[in-house]
Amino acid sequence: MGAQETFVIVGAGLAGAKTAQALREEGFAGRIVLLGQEPERPYERPPLSKDFLQGKSEREKIFVHAQSWYAEHNVELRTSTKVTGIDRSAHRVDCARGGPVSYDKLLLATGASPRQLSVPGSDRHRVYYLRRIEDSQQLKFALSVSSRVAILGAGWIGLEVAAAARAAGLEVTVLERGELPLQRILGTAPAEIFAKLHRDHGVDLRCGVQGTRIIGDDPRQPTGVALSDGSQLGVDLVVAGIGAVPNTLLAQAAGLELENGVMVDKHLRSSDPDIYAAGDVANAFHPLLGKHIRSEHWYNALSQPAVAARSMLGQDAVYAELPYFYSDQYELGMEYSGYVAPGGYDEIIFRGDPAALTFMTFWLKDRRVLAGMNVNIWNQTETIKALVRCGRQVDVARLADSKIPLERVLAEARAGDG
Numbered sequence: 001m002g003a004q005e006t007f008v009i010v011g012a013g014l015a016g017a018k019t020a021q022a023l024r025e026e027g028f029a030g031r032i033v034l035l036g037q038e039p040e041r042p043y044e045r046p047p048l049s050k051d052f053l054q055g056k057s058e059r060e061k062i063f064v065h066a067q068s069w070y071a072e073h074n075v076e077l078r079t080s081t082k083v084t085g086i087d088r089s090a091h092r093v094d095c096a097r098g099g100p101v102s103y104d105k106l107l108l109a110t111g112a113s114p115r116q117l118s119v120p121g122s123d124r125h126r127v128y129y130l131r132r133i134e135d136s137q138q139l140k141f142a143l144s145v146s147s148r149v150a151i152l153g154a155g156w157i158g159l160e161v162a163a164a165a166r167a168a169g170l171e172v173t174v175l176e177r178g179e180l181p182l183q184r185i186l187g188t189a190p191a192e193i194f195a196k197l198h199r200d201h202g203v204d205l206r207c208g209v210q211g212t213r214i215i216g217d218d219p220r221q222p223t224g225v226a227l228s229d230g231s232q233l234g235v236d237l238v239v240a241g242i243g244a245v246p247n248t249l250l251a252q253a254a255g256l257e258l259e260n261g262v263m264v265d266k267h268l269r270s271s272d273p274d275i276y277a278a279g280d281v282a283n284a285f286h287p288l289l290g291k292h293i294r295s296e297h298w299y300n301a302l303s304q305p306a307v308a309a310r311s312m313l314g315q316d317a318v319y320a321e322l323p324y325f326y327s328d329q330y331e332l333g334m335e336y337s338g339y340v341a342p343g344g345y346d347e348i349i350f351r352g353d354p355a356a357l358t359f360m361t362f363w364l365k366d367r368r369v370l371a372g373m374n375v376n377i378w379n380q381t382e383t384i385k386a387l388v389r390c391g392r393q394v395d396v397a398r399l400a401d402s403k404i405p406l407e408r409v410l411a412e413a414r415a416g417d418g
Contacts (some may be wrong), residue, residue: 002028002030002104002313003029003030004029004332005029005030005031005104005105005409006030006032006033006101006103006104007023007030007031007032007033007103007105007106007107008032008033008093008103008104008105008106008411009032009033009034009035009106009109010035010037010083010102010106010108010109010110010250010329011032011036011092011107011108011109011111011247011279011281012035012036012037012038012041012042012044012077012078013036013043013045013080013108013109013111013279013301014042014043014044014045014064014157014279014298014301014302014303015109015111015278015279015280015300015301015305015308016036016042016109016279017034017041017065017109017300017312018064018301018302018306019055019107019109019305019306019308019309020032020070020078021065021073021145022303022305022306022309022310023264023309023312023313024073024075025309026073026310026312026313028309028372030104031074031076032074032075032076032077033076033101033103033294034070034076034077034078035073035078035080035081035083035093035095035291036077036078036079036080036081037080037083037127038079038080038133038134039079039080039135040063040068040079041063041065041070041077042063042064042065042066042077042081043062043063043064044062045131045296045298046063046065046066046298046326047062047136047179048062048130048132048133048135048136049129049130049136049156049157049160049161049164050160050164050328051129051275051307052136052140053102053136053139053143053160054160054167054168055140055150055162055391057175059133060141060371061348062133066104066379070345072329074313077316078095078098079097080097080381081095081097081098081234082095082097083095083096083250083353084096085250085253085254086106086250086251086253086254086275088254088255088272088274088275090102091104091274093101093106094380099343101143103274105274105275105276105312106273106274106275107276107277107278107312107318108251108262108270108275108276108277108278108281108282108306109277109278109281109301110246110247110248110251110280110281111156111220111244111246111247111279111280111281111402112127112129112131112202112242112244112280112281112296113131113244113247114129114130114240114241114242114244114247115130115153115156115240115242115243115244115245115336116198117211117214117240118244119211119212119214120213120214120234120281121213121214121215121216121222121376122214122217122240123222124214124221125214125216125220125238125242125298126220126222126223126238126300126314127222127238127239128142128162128237128238128239128240129189129239129240129241130157130241131418132241133243134341137157137243139161139239140373142237143164143165143166143237144168145168145286146170146236146237147171147236148170148171148173148234148235148236148237149165149168149170149171149172149173149235149236149238149239150173150174150175150211150225150233150235150237150238150239150370151165151173151174151175151239151240151241152172152175152210152211152225152238152239152240152242153174153184153240153241153243154176154178154181154205154241155181155182155185155241155243156182156325156327157241157267157387158174158176158239158241159174159181159182159194159198159327159329160327160328160329161241161298161355162203162329163198163201164173164203165239165327166201166203166330168275170205170237171225172202172203172204172205173203173204173205173233174198174205174206174207174208174209175206175209175225175227176206176207177209177210178207178208179207179208180192180194180207181195181205181207181391182194184342185342185417186361186373187345187348188349189312189348189350190314190361190373192367193354193357193389194329196209197332197357198304198329199350201330202404205244206227209227209228209229209327210227210228211225211227211228211233211238212226212227213225213226214226214238215232221236221237222235222236222237222254223235224237227291231243234251234360240322243269244280244296246260246261246281246294247261247277247280247281251270251277251281252393254272255276256270256271256272256377257270257271257310259283259292260283260292260294261277261280261281261282261283261294262277262281262282262283262287263292264276264277264282264283264284265284265285266285266286266287266318266319266320267307267311267316267317267318267319268282268304268308268319269285269311270305270310271320271388274310275407276311277308277311278304278305278307278308279298279300279301279304280292280295280296280301281292281345282300282304282306284319284327286319286339287318288319288320288322288341288389291415293323293339295325296325297323297325298322298325298326298327299321299323300323302320302322303319303321304319307319312366316329317370322337322338322339322385322388322389323336323337323339323383324336324385325335330348331357331376332357332375332376332410333375333376334373334374334376335373335374335381336371336385337371337372337373337374337381337384337385337388338363338369338370338371338385338388339370339371340363340370340371344365344370345363345364345365345370346364346366346382347363347364347365347367347396348362348363348394349361349362349364349399349400350363350398350400351399351406352375352377354375357375357376358375358376358406359369359376359377359378360372360373360374360375360377360384360406361373361375362384362387362399364394364396366395367383367396368391368392368393368394368395369387369388369394370388371388372384372387372388383406383410384406386410387406387409387413389409390410390412390413390414392413392416393413394409394412394413395409395412395413398412
């Protein structure tokens with residue numbers, strides 16, 4: 001299949017590596033060139049803020065494939081290779097090293113980068129971000145030699161780093177500009193559970209407060225953070241987790257349609273019919289949700305490649321997987337399935353015992369489940385996804401009753417008994 005064709009993948013992360021794998025599994029016999037800017041072969045990012053950061057997982061376990069896999073499957077993996085441009089008319093990508101590469105089909109899997117702090121002192125003092133394996137290794141060492149850390153931002157990365165820092169014995173202060181951590185994503189009641197969780201583990205969680213300046217005479221060692229409430233926090237380590245931005249510079253220079261990432265259709269095809277996008281950089285049209293969605297979570301990078309590969313091969317493949325992500329913080333493990341825009345729901349339903357951290361949360365609109373989160377309750381993800389997909393009204397009281405199996409609530413909704 002396409003033995004004379006060359007498919008180029010820009011971005012050697014999970015999405016890029018899995019697309020190469022899917023192309024071979026689909027029978028593509030042509031040339032595959034996988035270009036990565038980092039020196040490492042493709043690896044998975046979730047462990048960087050979880051087990052790997054805490055020293056619970058070995059480095060080798062985070063890689064997508066064994067080193068030998070690429071040669072065995074005739075995939076040309078070029079690490080430490082920056083792509084400098086895309087010539088769409090010539091069907092060519094230009095590289096800073098190794099020369100240009102011509103393509104028949106091109107996949108952009110360029111990911112996202114941490115949003116940078118812009119407060120005074122952030123350009124002078126060392127601020128840690130978490131995106132690459134190198135970042136995680138450096139932060140792991142910093143946690144081992146520091147005593148007080150300020151974490152700016154109480155999103156998923158910020159909270160997971162806070163849990164790792166507490167496990168390492170540091171005094172931890174988390175600064176969140178909003179009223180509660182994760183409030184914009186989860187809503188007030190679920191956000192309060194995460195706030196209590198971290199405070200119960202000794203985190204000084206300060207909401208409605210921002211860092212306004214990084215303080216210190218030695219550029220290598222900050223001594224404090226000035227806060228928006230006029231106070232000052234003494235620390236010897238600063239970590240920023242204030243979101244990420246899609247890496248779209250290549251796509252922009254190539255003239256592709258952009259909007260919060262590379263705009264792609266349900267087949268993951270961009271405005272150029274020979275260029276596709278997957279993973280964090282792709283803002284993909286979701287046929288079930290009826291809108292474009294860009295998800296920066298692991299599951300997207302894992303699941304989209306199979307569709308991207310089949311689409312690149314001319315098959316009628318559609319990406320319709322529901323968004324999914326997970327987080328581990330202290331004794332809390334959670335999974336979230338579905339999608340709800342901030343404020344896009346009219347009711348939040350709890351099922352189980354939130355005080356014991358064994359519960360589910362559902363976000364509903366007009367009695368229809370838009371998303372669900374299971375906390376320390378396992379093997380329910382597919383049922384939650386089915387509730388979202390069915391789009392039928394549910395009996396809210398029965399949904400909240402943990403004595404009634406969730407599968408029965410789903411069956412009743414499908415039967416129209418909600």
